[in-house]
Amino acid sequence: MAGKDQSGTFGACSSSVETLEKENAYLQTIIDSVGSGIMVIQRNYEVTLMNATAESMMMNEQIADKFHPKCYEISHHLQAPCDGKEHPCPLSMVLESGERVKVMHRHKDAFGKERIIELTATPILDEEGNIDAIVEVAHDMTQLVTTQQELAHQSHHDALTDLPNRVLFMDRLEQGLKYAQRYNKRLAVLFLDIDRFKEVNDSLGHAVGDELLVSVATQLGVIVGVNDTVARMGGDEFAILVENLQETNALISIVTRITQALSEPILVGSHWLYVTFGVGIALYPNDAQDAISLLKNADAAMYNAKQKGRNRYEFYTQSMTQKAYERIVMETQLREAIATNALEVYFQRQVDAQSQTLIGMEALVRWNHPELGLLGAGRFVPMAEETGLIVALDEWVMRHAIMQWVAWHKKGQAVGILSLNLSTLRLADEYLIERITALLEELEAQPQWLMLEVTESQIMKNPQASIATLNALGAMGIKLAIDDFGTGYSSLAYLKALPINKIKIDQSFVRELPYNGNDAQIVKTIIAMAQALGLEVIAEGVETQAQCDFLLSLGCTQIQGFLFHRPSSGAAIEAQSMPF
Ligand code: C2E
Ligand code: MG
Ligand code: MG
Numbered sequence: 161m162a163g164k165d166q167s168g169t170f171g172a173c174s175s176s177v178e179t180l181e182k183e184n185a186y187l188q189t190i191i192d193s194v195g196s197g198i199m200v201i202q203r204n205y206e207v208t209l210m211n212a213t214a215e216s217m218m219m220n221e222q223i224a225d226k227f228h229p230k231c232y233e234i235s236h237h238l239q240a241p242c243d244g245k246e247h248p249c250p251l252s253m254v255l256e257s258g259e260r261v262k263v264m265h266r267h268k269d270a271f272g273k274e275r276i277i278e279l280t281a282t283p284i285l286d287e288e289g290n291i292d293a294i295v296e297v298a299h300d301m302t303q304l305v306t307t308q309q310e311l312a313h314q315s316h317h318d319a320l321t322d323l324p325n326r327v328l329f330m331d332r333l334e335q336g337l338k339y340a341q342r343y344n345k346r347l348a349v350l351f352l353d354i355d356r357f358k359e360v361n362d363s364l365g366h367a368v369g370d371e372l373l374v375s376v377a378t379q380l381g382v383i384v385g386v387n388d389t390v391a392r393m394g395g396d397e398f399a400i401l402v403e404n405l406q407e408t409n410a411l412i413s414i415v416t417r418i419t420q421a422l423s424e425p426i427l428v429g430s431h432w433l434y435v436t437f438g439v440g441i442a443l444y445p446n447d448a449q450d451a452i453s454l455l456k457n458a459d460a461a462m463y464n465a466k467q468k469g470r471n472r473y474e475f476y477t478q479s480m481t482q483k484a485y486e487r488i489v490m491e492t493q494l495r496e497a498i499a500t501n502a503l504e505v506y507f508q509r510q511v512d513a514q515s516q517t518l519i520g521m522e523a524l525v526r527w528n529h530p531e532l533g534l535l536g537a538g539r540f541v542p543m544a545e546e547t548g549l550i551v552a553l554d555e556w557v558m559r560h561a562i563m564q565w566v567a568w569h570k571k572g573q574a575v576g577i578l579s580l581n582l583s584t585l586r587l588a589d590e591y592l593i594e595r596i597t598a599l600l601e602e603l604e605a606q607p608q609w610l611m612l613e614v615t616e617s618q619i620m621k622n623p624q625a626s627i628a629t630l631n632a633l634g635a636m637g638i639k640l641a642i643d644d645f646g647t648g649y650s651s652l653a654y655l656k657a658l659p660i661n662k663i664k665i666d667q668s669f670v671r672e673l674p675y676n677g678n679d680a681q682i683v684k685t686i687i688a689m690a691q692a693l694g695l696e697v698i699a700e701g702v703e704t705q706a707q708c709d710f711l712l713s714l715g716c717t718q719i720q721g722f723l724f725h726r727p728s729s730g731a732a733i734e735a736q737s738m739p740f
Contacts, residue, residue: 197298250281321377329391363620436471520577634659667701
């Protein structure tokens, strides 16, 4: 058993000086090999033992000698001011309390690197139970604390943009609400969603999408400043917490600053991109009292802003919750409608305006809603796409439209090509070819009767896979049209690689023809491009004779629009002298 002798060094029971020295050396080697720092300090501040680890932890120009006469100087070193706070002295604390104490010290080592040391000081009692000395054990926690800090940062920040994430945002919102409640303040939550970000991601790839998000995050950070919080909530969604809100106008000024900052195009990779947002705003205490409801209401307001177009902001109103609720009800009802055949296929005839002949028809879905009556596709197709119901819906439409086509063929009607809209989700279905083949066989229909309409962004979402699927469909004899042409980002290289038969000029370019010079130029270019690539071209949404004449003058003879036919049920078309 080792114990402290008169000389203050460790001694053993042997009286031999040689043995004593040997044992002391053993003991020193053992304690030197311990990874924690160990020090024994007497009541008079004399350090009577210090192992190598403690020495290296304490290494400083002031403390070269391990048997430094005064602990004070060591504690002076340890008590070096850090972050403006003095460190408590463990020895004094033990002497005062009579108990073991644990303290954390931060100090700079000889290389100027900050170290975090955990010190445990335990009293050593004499025979009478008085404190004779203390033993200090020091653990270097620097690495552990740094790792913990990094982990804490990671769990509260978005990995891509380094902005606070949803967890941290909600935390700050909760804190902000507590403060606002106590001091009668107002606060606001702004929910932002980048307009048409999905198209950027789908057509230019995720790497470009990510770069855009980082760039947007940086700009938002600058605009919002240090007093408010901007967070990435996921995907292309951001949220801003505005505390201490004085007047509502301040929010409009934030939105304006965001709009102005992003009014210049951003260079991402080799693409110049314009960024706009849909913004929803909810206020405390007006719109909600708790964090979750506040965020939900800001989200509902954002959704409403998006419905109204790009680059818009909306303040929350009560009716928005009602609308969000209706959306959920609609989803359940649509699921039922598909199962119970409450949907209906309408057909819109496409004509050759020059030869006055029928080319074919586009199948457009309608919903006989129990309370709302007959609903157009625009009322529920976007929701079906968001929820994935579109896959079942498209299958339903395909089956019923082909059934009608078979029936007309059996009656000897020359109805031409049946065009079917194909959603992205169905295009991505690996069993699409098998399903269509099986359906055609079951209904005894010909692949040559069909044309599938896909949009540019649907193809660009996964160009390689889409090309493979579309090539397989083409090999079966099914034709392909690019719908809403000109509205998405697309690559001519891919368009050339696709087995496309037809381009459909989007109705947004047709609407103001022939008077809108820009649109006229775009339409001219699309037609020339289609002709150069040897593709058919059809104009959608033709409502007036002037539009039709202009298109004819450019060589676009295929027309789909109210000027000739509105979408109608199969029965209604039959009732009007078929086929034209
Ligand atoms: P789309 O494929 O571009 O279809 C053309 C839309 O333009 C149809 O709207 C049609 O009714 C409308 N339209 C046709 N001529 C005119 C016109 O002269 N003036 C105006 N103002 N509009 C005209 P609808 O039926 O409401 O469909 C809207 C969109 O919903 C479609 O756009 C298509 O993207 C989608 N959709 C419709 N049915 C289906 C379907 O069965 N499956 C899928 N995946 N999408 C569908
Ligand atoms: Mg279409
Ligand atoms: Mg279209």
